[in-house]
Amino acid sequence: xxxxxxxxxxxxxxxxxxxxxxxxxxxxxxxxxxxxxxxxxxxxxxxxxxxxxxxxxxxxxxxxxxxxxxxxxxxxxxxxxxxxxxxxxxxxxxxxxxxxxxxxxxxxxxxxxxxxxxxxxxxxxxxxxxxxxxxxxxxxxxxxxxxxxxxxxxxxxxxxxxxxxxxxxxxxxxxxxxxxxxxxxxxxxxxxxxxxxxxxxxxxxxxxxxxxxxxxxxxxxxxxxxxxxxxxxxxxxxxxxxxxxxxxxxxxxxxxxxxxxxxxxxxxxxxxxxxxxxxxxxxxxxxxxxxxxxxxxxxxxxxxxxxxxxxxxxxxxxxxxxxxxxxxxxxxxxxxxxxxxxxxxxxxxxxxxxxxxxxxxxxxxxxxxxxxxxxxxxxxxxxxxxxxxxxxxxxxxxxxxxxxxxxxxxxxxxxxxxxxxxxxxxxxxxxxxxxxxxxxxxxxxxxxxxxx
Amino acid sequence: xxxxxxxxxxxxxxxxxxxxxxxxxxxxxxxxxxxxxxxxxxxxxxxxxxxxxxxxxxxxxxxxxxxxxxxxxxxxxxxxxxxxxxxxxxxxxxxxxxxxxxxxxxxxxxxxxxxxxxxxxxxxxxxxxxxxxxxxxxxxxxxxxxxxxxxxxxxxxxxxxxxxxxxxxxxxxxxxxxxxxxxxxxxxxxxxxxxxxxxxxxxxxxxxxxxxxxxxxxxxxxxxxxxxx
Numbered sequence: 001x002x003x004x005x006x007x008x009x010x011x012x013x014x015x016x017x018x019x020x021x022x023x024x025x026x027x028x029x030x031x032x033x034x035x036x037x038x039x040x041x042x043x044x045x046x047x048x049x050x051x052x053x054x055x056x057x058x059x060x061x062x063x064x065x066x067x068x069x070x071x072x073x074x075x076x077x078x079x080x081x082x083x084x085x086x087x088x089x090x091x092x093x094x095x096x097x098x099x100x101x102x103x104x105x106x107x108x109x110x111x112x113x114x115x116x117x118x119x120x121x122x123x124x125x126x127x128x129x130x131x132x133x134x135x136x137x138x139x140x141x142x143x144x145x146x147x148x149x150x151x152x153x154x155x156x157x158x159x160x161x162x163x164x165x166x167x168x169x170x171x172x173x174x175x176x177x178x179x180x181x182x183x184x185x186x187x188x189x190x191x192x193x194x195x196x197x198x199x200x201x202x203x204x205x206x207x208x209x210x211x212x213x214x215x216x217x218x219x220x221x222x223x224x225x226x227x228x229x230x231x232x233x234x235x236x237x238x239x240x241x242x243x244x245x246x247x248x249x250x251x252x253x254x255x256x257x258x259x260x261x262x263x264x265x266x267x268x269x270x271x272x273x274x275x276x277x278x279x280x281x282x283x284x285x286x287x288x289x290x291x292x293x294x295x296x297x298x299x300x301x302x303x304x305x306x307x308x309x310x311x312x313x314x315x316x317x318x319x320x321x322x323x324x325x326x327x328x329x330x331x332x333x334x335x336x337x338x339x340x341x342x343x344x345x346x347x348x349x350x351x352x353x354x355x356x357x358x359x360x361x362x363x364x365x366x367x368x369x370x371x372x373x374x375x376x377x378x379x380x381x382x383x384x385x386x387x388x389x390x391x392x393x394x395x396x397x398x399x400x401x402x403x404x405x406x407x408x409x410x411x412x413x414x415x416x417x418x419x420x421x422x423x424x425x426x427x428x429x430x431x432x433x434x435x436x437x438x439x440x441x442x443x444x445x446x447x448x449x450x451x452x
Numbered sequence: 453x454x455x456x457x458x459x460x461x462x463x464x465x466x467x468x469x470x471x472x473x474x475x476x477x478x479x480x481x482x483x484x485x486x487x488x489x490x491x492x493x494x495x496x497x498x499x500x501x502x503x504x505x506x507x508x509x510x511x512x513x514x515x516x517x518x519x520x521x522x523x524x525x526x527x528x529x530x531x532x533x534x535x536x537x538x539x540x541x542x543x544x545x546x547x548x549x550x551x552x553x554x555x556x557x558x559x560x561x562x563x564x565x566x567x568x569x570x571x572x573x574x575x576x577x578x579x580x581x582x583x584x585x586x587x588x589x590x591x592x593x594x595x596x597x598x599x600x601x602x603x604x605x606x607x608x609x610x611x612x613x614x615x616x617x618x619x620x621x622x623x624x625x626x627x628x629x630x631x632x633x634x635x636x637x638x639x640x641x642x643x644x645x646x647x648x649x650x651x652x653x654x655x656x657x658x659x660x661x662x663x664x665x666x667x668x669x670x671x672x673x674x675x676x677x678x679x680x681x
Contacts, residue, residue, distance in 0.1 A: 082511030156558045158515060160681060165504075166513060170555060242560070271666075272659050275677050280560050282672045345515075345681045 009046025269324025521587025578653025
């Protein structure tokens with residue numbers, strides 16, 4: 001019997017999906033990419049954008065329409081707003097919170113879907129632990145060279161635009177022993193890129209009030225696992241400016257395996273909008289952090305998240321965000337049009353910036369991004385850099401890769417390089433990406449002599 | 453780090469699920485404002501933090517600042533009852549013995565030890581965290597300016613020394629100042645330029661207060677805010 005799973009939204013949901021896949025495969029079900037041949041269909045939902053919620057409803061209507069013709073079991077998990085739960089329960093056969101993943105085998109068995117492997121109930125007992133069953137699931141990693149490792153779940157920050165504290169609950173740090181064990185396993189498998197995940201990844205340990213190591217210490221412990229091993233890169237996302245410490249930046253500087261790429265959500269460049277967003281930091285603090293990043297990690301790239309058209313955002317407040325983008329010179333910015341999320345505090349305020357104005361603000365910020373990112377990219381021309389090859393482009397012509405700073409780059413080369421590091425010289429730069437040429441051993445030697 | 457102890461496990465359960473607290477008292481402090489007193493159930497918090505309250509069987513939840521002190525044997529929250537609201541009228545109708553689901557504490561609006569006089573500014577039920585500050589013994593010597601529409605909307609003034617408590621009443625006379633709390637701030641900021649400012653309440657006051665203080669040269673790091681929505 002086959003299953004098909006769709007995940008929407010962030011890498012956290014992808015990581016959740018990998019754990020659900022592992023449980024279903026452990027029950028003897030086979031994963032398929034073709035939903036038409038699956039009998040178990042699931043969605044890991046996202047509540048951050050209305051578009052994702054709309055997609056859940058579209059999908060389930062489609063699947064329920066198929067029930068006349070075939071035996072199907074449908075389930076939903078992930079970020080689900082309390083208000084959506086009863087609606088989803090009417091449409092899906094099964095609904096579970098991700099920390100209830102241990103109940104999934106029983107839920108499916110009770111639904112009458114049984115495989116020989118799934119009959120061995122005892123093999124899933126360890127997942128039924130409501131305290132840590134989720135963390136104990138060894139995920140079915142979707143890539144052989146890059147993996148996501150959740151280190152924390154939930155959020156305590158209550159930003160007014162966001163419903164995550166209501167969908168995922170409060171911040172809970174995963175035990176560090178468990179994280180280090182998973183990372184070590186990934187390194188033993190030869191993973192090249194590991195991303196530590198959490199809604200507020202750098203708040204790691206704060207919920208344990210001294211009973212767990214800090215995020216900086218966790219980064220150090222992860223980096224120490226790399227001693228004597230082939231190179232790899234460790235990333236983390238996404239941090240909150242409030243909890244970003246000097247110690248974290250200094251630790252990144254100390255270890256080559258800790259990638260020099262920082263994602264620091266700005267959301268708005270205006271102090272008063274930040275107050276209304278309940279971000280718990282002002283521009284002064286953010287500016288100070290960027291200064292520290294530039295001084296401690298001078299080669300680091302800087303990414304951010306921005307919301308345009310937040311409720312009540314005036315033109316002047318938007319201009320402050322635009323100026324902040326010019327000042328901080330981001331390499332990438334994920335810019336979203338504000339949309340009220342049911343359950344989030346700001347949904348009780350009028351969504352009073354017209355959609356056309358939001359789009360126009362997004363376009364203006366995109367222009368700034370293109371300029372700052374393009375300037376940085378053009379400065380890289382002629383440099384030789386290490387990249388992680390992650391695929392082949394749609395035409396099958398170029399290899400696609402990312403630099404340590406996560407700038408996309410393409411170059412011509414043998415397809416068997418996918419999943420490994422390569423040295424390339426940057427020969428062209430676009431606003432948001434680079435083009436390079438593979439630097440062979442001989443070329444490297446020449447470059448070495450030139451440099452020497 | 454070894455296997456988590458039973459205490460750790462219990463701690464973790466508490467973070468995953470909402471804990472049931474019992475209503476000890478419901479008392480109308482002024483028209484439209486209700487004090488809800490809940491059993492403490494061992495909850496540890498810092499003055500200035502808030503709780504997420506919900507009712508058993510309901511998906512709705514709202515945040516409320518804790519108004520009691522860290523050593524009080526109960527938890528107090530102030531409820532502004534919104535006419536036709538989906539949640540607050542239901543809380544106001546609770547009776548002693550009934551249950552409320554509590555998640556938390558959360559939040560960062562907690563007093564620091566930075567030098568300078570602390571000036572606390574609240575509108576309406578925004579006075580709740582400041583009562584927690586004072587009942588927890590954390591803000592000796594601080595001044596509180598409380599902005600309300602009518603005189604009977606001021607609460608707990610006996611917690612403050614009369615010299616350090618200013619009632620700014622916007623719609624009737626009889627307070628210490630007739631006008632909005634931001635009117636008082638505009639004058640006070642000149643007298644106490646080195647103060648630490650703590651603003652809690654509606655977003656209009658906080659936005660105006662922010663402009664006023666930064667315009668008068670107060671460094672943004674000396675302004676702490678908690679917006680009520």
